Amino acid sequence: MTVVQQNTRNIMANKKKPSEKQEFLAQQRREQRRKTAKEEKKKHHKRKIVTTVVCCAAAVAVVAGGITWFVREKPLTQMIPVEKTEHYSVNAAEVSFYAWQIYNSYINSSTGSDSANLPDTEKPLADQNYDNDTTWEAYFTDAAQKYAENVLAYCEAADKENYEFPENISAMVKAAKEQMDFSTLPSSVTQDNVTHALELYFKAQSFSTSVEENMSFTDDELESYYKENAKTMDVCSYMEFSFSYDDSGDSTTISRSEAEELARSLRRCNTKDEFQSWVYDYYAKNTSLTEEDLQSQLSTLYSHNISYTEGDDVSEWAFSGEAKAGDSNLFTDTDNKRITVCLLLDEPKRDESHPVTIRQILFTTNTYESSDGAHSAAEKALEEWNSGEQTESAFAALADQYTEDTTVSGGLYQNITEGQLSSAWQNWCFDATRKSGDVMILDSSYGSCLVYYVEAAEQAGWEMTATNALQNQRYNELQETYQKEADLKSSDWGMRFVTVNNQK
Structure with missing residues (x-):
């Protein structure tokens, strides 16, 4: 910085x-x-x-x-x-x-x-x-x-x-x-x-x-910082699903008692697969979602590498030190008329994954009128990429030319941690076999992306967090001195x- x-x-x-x-x-x-x-x-x-x-x-x-x-x-x-x-x-x-x-x-x-x-x-x-x-x-x-x-x-x-x-x-x-x-x-x-x-x-x-x-810091300095700030640096993973209710008698909604009964049923699921299967059956029985939309909804259940948030009910429970992997809990939000079921998959621990850097070119369904249209546009960009230099700089130039994502230059996203991406991106970016220069088209409900894998960081997530924090401390001290x-x-x-x- x-x-x-x-x-x-x-x-x-x-x-x-x-x-x-x-x-x-x-x-x-x-x-x-x-x-x-x-x-x-x-x-x-x-x-x-x-x-x-x-x-x-x-x-x-x-x-x-x-x-x-x-x-x-x-x-x-x-x-x-x-x-x-x-x-x-x-x-x-x-x-x-x-x-x-x-x-x-x-x-x-x-x-x-x-x-x-x-x-x-x-x-x-x-x-x-x-x-x-x-x-x-x-x-x-x-x-x-x-x-x-x-x-x-x-x-x-x-x-x-x-x-x-x-x-x-x-x-x-x-x-x-x-x-x-x-x-x-x-x-x-x-x-x-x-x-x-x-x-x-x-x-x-x-x-x-x-x-x-x-600026450089020894392993002991990083370890010491982690021990002093473990609660705010640790991450956990869980499944989460909410039932909205309304006691007004509207036939299109469920009552609070019905929501509580459904929540208790879901809470009996003790694994990720059981939890996901229950929600799949619930959607299939009670909605008219297409298979594509249903799978998209299922992808939102999983929260990975989530850090502590003070005051949040789910976070306070997950990071309490009492909840164990496989435990589940119910959380009722009366203000918003919602009951949430949370299944803890991994207990809080420091993030050992290595953040990744990627570049991507976005083609949206809004622009290309359909998922097929967006995917076809991504395929054409891939053909142009394959016929060119196939370097990172060439991909960046291609991104500047075609991407609909104007928030970054050259489609660059740096230091992405596990849990920040949707499941398709997550699985591809953090695949153990992934190497620099790999290119792939990834599809979602809002469009398609041509993605270029740049690299994984040398430091693990927790080390990067500790390094950044210590850099800020030293930076502020130097600024005051200067x-x-x-x-x-x-x-x-x-x-x-x-x-x-x-x-x-």
Whole structure:
């Protein structure tokens, strides 16, 4: 995880109250507005100053006094270093660029339930509240300041450790700028500002990636971390099926007593095969599902490599230390009128499986109108693959050309653990005979995928979890050290010139 990824994750994931700095700045703005209003009234009856010399002097005076500093806003954004270290600095315009980046990332990455907590993009951010005490404008500008602090701290640390920055940073900046839409960029930000801000970003990113890649931990360190966090790291497997009920008398539903009777019957199944066979017969008797749809439903019964979730009834039971493999239990959810039967297959233990990396090309039934149509499209892509270079990069290019999955580049999915995939993918990806370069068409109810197997990770799942956690710990410690050693100088006054976009 890079410095920017870590910083953005911390900023965006944590919903926190405004800092003392934010509260101070907000109070200063209110006092400034009151002061300006009073002085405007006093000036109303004074004679106008018309000479150029006096006007210039007055302009300097009011800027120094903080009354109408906006008269020279654009040059000041270039002149004032908002964050500064011994060798690096960013001005108000460059911090505005960072704020603009964070804002766009926040808006574009929020989907589903997350989209409810978004500002109105058609209205000024300063007129909308993030919470009771903070506007969205203040939220993003404060985030940008923290972002800039981390970037400068890592650049200083890189110099101190004689780190050699990549020679292609200029090319990276150029490529990044070509992908950006600057239509909403704050008017105070010039292309030179964008270039400088991106240069610093890529330097910080390069060094932080190097730091992370050079972190290593002994087997004893990993084992010690596991022992301290076994409950949250262990995984288990179980079968699960729910009966929904309704006592309203609706002939299309079953009553609670009927659901309880069915649940008790299913609970007598002590193995995976027995459990699955019972549910198969239940579906066949009570529904008109096709065999394909029925098999699809059966695939949802099995939950593999499931970790502990505090407060979840099934999880609390499975990880209690009392439940044994082959035990089953009933869970009644009266709010949602549902009774769930859970059969524990494997007791909690550390994950010894090795996560895998794959690439895939998705063809959906929506686009190709049927399962056969989607499968046929996958077969054509496979023919094209077989007639080409048959390398991973060639498959990635094919994925970029044909896949309907736009969430990843080149169809790449990394470090997939057992339990994350549906049964067909699970069986194929974690087959002991699987080797790099294997290709297969896998079908599902929503379409077909042409899948390329890249590799399995060297570390087991539990080792990877422990390594990532220890990396984060050490990373946070280093980040704190780098910021302290960088001796950052911040300008609260300069932050007054930082904006997010052109909404006024």
